[in-house]
Amino acid sequence: MRRALVPVLAALLALAPLVPMAGMKQYVLHVMIQILIWSFIGGAWSLMGRFGLVSLGHGAFLGLGAYATVLLWNFWAWSPWLGGAVAVVLTAILAAVVAYPCSRFQVVGHYFGLVTLAVGEVIRLLIIAERDWTGGSLGVSLKPVGSDSLWALQFADKRVFYYGALALWLAGLWVWHRVDRSMARSAMEAIGEDETAAASVGIHVTRFKIAITVLSAALTAVGGVAYAQYIAYVNPDTLAGIGVSLRIVFAVVLGGMYSLLGPAVGAALTIALSEWLRIAFGLKLIGMAETIYGFLLVVFIIFLPAGIVGSAGGLLRGGARYGPPHPPDARRAPA
Amino acid sequence: MIDPIFLAEAAVNGVLLGGVLALLALGLNLIFGVIDIVWIAYVDLVMLCMYLVYFLVQVYGWPVWAGGLAAVALGAALGIAVHLLIISPILGSAPINQLLATGGLLFFLQSFATFLWTTDHRSVRLSLPSYDLGGIFLPLTRVIPFAISILALVALYLFLTRTFVGTAIRAVSQDREAMGLMGANPHRIYLVTSAVGGLMAGLAGALLIFLYSVHPFFGGQLGPLTFMICVLGGLGNMVGAFVASFIMSEIISIAGVLWSTEMGYVIAFVVFIVMIFVRPGGILARRG
Numbered sequence: 281m282r283r284a285l286v287p288v289l290a291a292l293l294a295l296a297p298l299v300p301m302a303g304m305k306q307y308v309l310h311v312m313i314q315i316l317i318w319s320f321i322g323g324a325w326s327l328m329g330r331f332g333l334v335s336l337g338h339g340a341f342l343g344l345g346a347y348a349t350v351l352l353w354n355f356w357a358w359s360p361w362l363g364g365a366v367a368v369v370l371t372a373i374l375a376a377v378v379a380y381p382c383s384r385f386q387v388v389g390h391y392f393g394l395v396t397l398a399v400g401e402v403i404r405l406l407i408i409a410e411r412d413w414t415g416g417s418l419g420v421s422l423k424p425v426g427s428d429s430l431w432a433l434q435f436a437d438k439r440v441f442y443y444g445a446l447a448l449w450l451a452g453l454w455v456w457h458r459v460d461r462s463m464a465r466s467a468m469e470a471i472g473e474d475e476t477a478a479a480s481v482g483i484h485v486t487r488f489k490i491a492i493t494v495l496s497a498a499l500t501a502v503g504g505v506a507y508a509q510y511i512a513y514v515n516p517d518t519l520a521g522i523g524v525s526l527r528i529v530f531a532v533v534l535g536g537m538y539s540l541l542g543p544a545v546g547a548a549l550t551i552a553l554s555e556w557l558r559i560a561f562g563l564k565l566i567g568m569a570e571t572i573y574g575f576l577l578v579v580f581i582i583f584l585p586a587g588i589v590g591s592a593g594g595l596l597r598g599g600a601r602y603g604p605p606h607p608p609d610a611r612r613a614p615a
Numbered sequence: 616m617i618d619p620i621f622l623a624e625a626a627v628n629g630v631l632l633g634g635v636l637a638l639l640a641l642g643l644n645l646i647f648g649v650i651d652i653v654w655i656a657y658v659d660l661v662m663l664c665m666y667l668v669y670f671l672v673q674v675y676g677w678p679v680w681a682g683g684l685a686a687v688a689l690g691a692a693l694g695i696a697v698h699l700l701i702i703s704p705i706l707g708s709a710p711i712n713q714l715l716a717t718g719g720l721l722f723f724l725q726s727f728a729t730f731l732w733t734t735d736h737r738s739v740r741l742s743l744p745s746y747d748l749g750g751i752f753l754p755l756t757r758v759i760p761f762a763i764s765i766l767a768l769v770a771l772y773l774f775l776t777r778t779f780v781g782t783a784i785r786a787v788s789q790d791r792e793a794m795g796l797m798g799a800n801p802h803r804i805y806l807v808t809s810a811v812g813g814l815m816a817g818l819a820g821a822l823l824i825f826l827y828s829v830h831p832f833f834g835g836q837l838g839p840l841t842f843m844i845c846v847l848g849g850l851g852n853m854v855g856a857f858v859a860s861f862i863m864s865e866i867i868s869i870a871g872v873l874w875s876t877e878m879g880y881v882i883a884f885v886v887f888i889v890m891i892f893v894r895p896g897g898i899l900a901r902r903g
Binding site: 329334336378381382384385386387389390391393394395397398399401402405406408409521522523526529530533565566567568569570571573574575577578581582585 | 651655712727730888
């Protein structure tokens with residue numbers, strides 16, 4: 281039954297744009313596109329997060345991916361296909377530059393989180409500082425071509441983006457599944473528990489850590505490119521820095537970071553919640569929606585520590601399949 | 616070429632800012648070192664205390680010292696509340712959950728402040744004289760917060776080294792299992808630590824309101840910097856955090872004059888990233 285879950289879900293989602301929803305259609309599609317893109321990004325984050333590499337700086341990868349693509353298009357008219365590829369390569373290089381010393385010097389746990397947080401802030405501040413071409417904190421809009429164009433990846437019809445985001449999300453699930461089934465998973469779990477022991481049985485610790493970080497960062501950059509193309513506007517506060525990095529982590533941890541659909545459940549829940557609150561409050565009581573959102577996040581984290589999918593799976597199955605094999609002990613920091 | 620007098624003034628401003636940063640960093644570092652949890656929302660608690668001083672002094676006309684004391688009391692109360700309501704239920708959870716719980720608090724406080732007080736920038740300006748030292752301006756509005764910070768840091772040092780509770784706090788930060796075996800109650804120590812950490816936040820808030828204007832996103836301005844200082848100094852290493860505060864504030868202050876404010880922060884963060892690779896145990900750690 282589990283095997284059938286993803287194809288059935290994908291088929292249902294693929295049919296969604298065909299459902300008549302009257303005037304709500306554009307808005308529902310918009311929310312679903314966002315959910316799919318952020319699920320993909322959350323899945324990319326969880327590739328690292330599940331092995332105890334808790335990054336608080338994925339905003340850096342997201343922002344670099346999105347900004348590089350948009351700027352290459354705006355200034356030199358590079359197609360997002362090409363610009364996006366360049367952006368992903370740049371992001372992969374950044375990730376490798378961060379990951380290499382982190383694994384060489386055994387920067388783990390809190391320290392790893394704070395180093396990545398610093399990287400995220402550096403990217404955000406660089407975007408703000410280079411305001412001549414990035415637009416600073418006002419952000420920058422994607423130059424419109426005026427008509428539908430596959431070359432420019434701009435479409436007036438939301439359905440195109442919807443199917444694109446769906447395909448992206450499925451591809452993300454496939455990567456997640458491949459990693460889950462690979463030798464790398466066992467190796468990374470061993471490293472997450474005890475690096476020295478893992479190294480002593482012949483696991484190349486540095487190589488595995490860099491590989492998983494680069495993979496996670498590159499996919500995050502792809503998500504950033506997709507998001508920028510869809511929204512057609514990039515802003516340092518929504519795409520880089522600590523705020524967005526925390527939101528990614530929140531969605532994943534809420535959903536459950538050790539399961540295939542956890543990030544998607546988390547993203548769907550957090551986005552649906554914030555959209556619902558936004559509509560419920562409208563322009564009255566500015567800030568109240570976000571206040572309730574933050575409050576609920578704290579409550580969820582306290583009462584559902586294994587995430588929604590993790591906790592539900594635990595209830596149904598006695599926790600045999602879901603959850604970390606052993607709680608990753610990320611508290612040990614180098615003395 | 617920039618006039619050296621500007622550089623000298625930037626350096627002096629860096630020192631004056633460093634004192635207040637040290638207050639923040641030591642408060643957070645205490646919690647970090649003892650409870651082993653990163654309070655992502657620490658500077659947002661400071662933000663609340665800044666608002667309190669603003670309203671008491673600017674709106675209700677309280678004397679400055681009374682407003683400051685109220686902020687210190689609020690800080691301590693917030694520290695206790697955060698520990699009892701958020702931290703203690705999840706002491707046994709994975710570190711990421713602990714971190715995210717205070718991250719949720721960050722969203723909550725930022726939005727709640729927006730809701731209550733809108734995003735307007737508010738500040739309390741005192742008109743105090745400035746001294747001119749050979750071309751370098753020394754405004755008393757900066758010198759007094761610096762002096763109070765240093766006094767508070769000395770008081771913290773004496774508390775941690777000369778009192779029984781302070782010694783117990785240091786003992787827990789060195790080895791929490793052993794302290795339990797010795798019959799000490801770590802939960803009481805955690806509570807005291809959170810209260811002291813909150814108190815430092817309150818004091819920092821009472822001083823910062825005279826230097827910066829407060830707005831709901833103030834935490835994002837100094838928060839990441841405060842974490843960096845803690846790690847740069849070495850977790851639980853008070854002297855290290857003190858030194859690191861001045862290093863960071865000098866970098867920000869001088870690079871801010873030579874280049875731009877953002878680049879000052881960028882350079883400070885890059886220095887942090889490099890330092891963590893070179894000296895993972897903090898700047899003052901012995902190489903082992």
